[in-house]
Amino acid sequence: MSNKQQNILIIGAGLCGSLLALRLGQRGYNVTVYEMRPDLRKTDISAGRSINLAFSDRGNKAMKLVGIEDKVKELCIPMNGRMIHDKEGNTFLSNYSGRDYEYINSISRGELNGLLLTEAEKHENVTIHFNKKCKSVDFEKTTALFKDYITKDEFIEDADCIIATDGAGSALRKSYYLGKKFLFSFSQDYLTHGYKELSILPTENGGYKTYKNALHIWPRGDFMVIALPNLDGSFTVTLFLSYDEGEYNFNNLTTPEIVTEFFQKEFPDALELMPNLVEDFFENPTAPLGTVKCSPWHYKGNTLLMGDSAHAIVPFYGQGMNASFEDVVEFDKVLDQNLDNWEAIFEAYEKNRKKDTDAIADLAIDNFHEMKDHVGQAIFQEKRKIEMMLEKEFPEDYSSKYSLVTFNEDIGYREAMLKGRAQDKAILNMLADGIISTSDDPKDILDKVKSETEAILEDDRIAGLR
Ligand code: FAD
Structure with a gap:
């Protein structure tokens, strides 16, 4: 669309929204942007939801697009892998990728939002208003009703x-x-599970009490802690736990003694x-976790949902923010096509x-399920070892499902899912049947994994899953 003098709310x-x-x-x-909360750069408010997030390549692609990759890098702490903690306090590091240059980052939600x-x-053509909450949208008239939290006035834009x-x-x-x-x-x-944020404070001289460059996980089957x-x-630190099932759950962790007993028994090293x-546990809220899917995202050329408003997901792939950032990259590509009107743009974007x-x-x-349970199981650890070996030995030829989703920004999530699931199935089946083992020749394993993956993908094609 040629007319750039369009007003976008x-x-x-x-x-x-800020990206x-x-x-x-x-x-x-x-x-023109309307935000219901105060300006988080000026007020000491929690940025809402998780304090820090895993930031990875798809998100970074968006930072490159807007030219702030270097500024964002200053806010990042690289996490090379998962540090798994067992009940005895033993730890082992499982890298995210066999390629050294692939890692994810921990980033502060508030700092990143503030920078954006x-x-x-x-x-000068961007104006951001704070403390103004949208109450409803008239998508036929392309107007929105707001309430100003300071003056208490309502107004329509x-x-x-x-x-x-x-x-x-x-x-909307x-x-x-x-x-x-x-x-x-x-x-x-x-999910039947909710989450609660806790913290490990710095040492007296500002150091880290445990290994800095990892995402720590304490997997316990039905529940887990991450940091x-x-x-x-x-x-x-985030505790993911059922609201009402199991010996310990959010509904029965009601006293300092029970909370301490739970951690003593399950997460003694944490x-x-x-x-x-105990202080954190009773001060911080417990919040639910859910998935939102909807369609259509747009109404004609008037209105469009983007980010979590269109597709909120549970946080276990560390991709909600990354996906929302990638939305902007994909939207930008559609704008480059110079389509005739907003309806054509919104339609192409959603499709x-x-x-x-x-x-x-x-x-x-x-x-x-993988994080709370599988990462602690022997066969999944074997599979991981094989994937690491393949990525290290054949960096151009093999990427695990995790790598396809997290580091391979050139393919979409759906392609990554289909290929990654087929690979997982191939490796697990062949491990279970004794067809491959971690001590085999890597080239031999690669050939077998590739041909079994192709066979599974072909079955999927025939079954109409692709
Ligand atoms: P939000 O970040 O929710 O922003 C919405 C904004 O709109 C807010 O500023 C809000 O105040 C404002 N707003 C809401 N309603 C109104 C209204 N009516 N009027 C005006 N303003 C309004 N993602 C990752 O990529 N990596 C992670 O590691 C990760 N960890 C997570 C951990 C947890 C526990 C949770 C819950 C989520 C996690 N996510 C993670 C997901 C990530 O937080 C979201 O995907 C991301 O915040 C989506 O961005 P958004 O801008 O669409 O929505």
């Missing part, structure tokens, strides 16, 4: 198009659903690092993107 200045504002600002559009806001505001990046509880998505003006499909699936490092020497456990966000939603559920 963005709802929500979180990770996706989108920056990119559209760079492209010359008039961009600052970069967006450098463009209009635009040439509205893009909602207002997260999992999106006001609610308006689609309640409006009943078109066939809108929507599903929200909660990601922060730049100040602390770790943000407990040693967390003298503040190309939805299959991939559906795939990462499903992969994230798979990884929930």
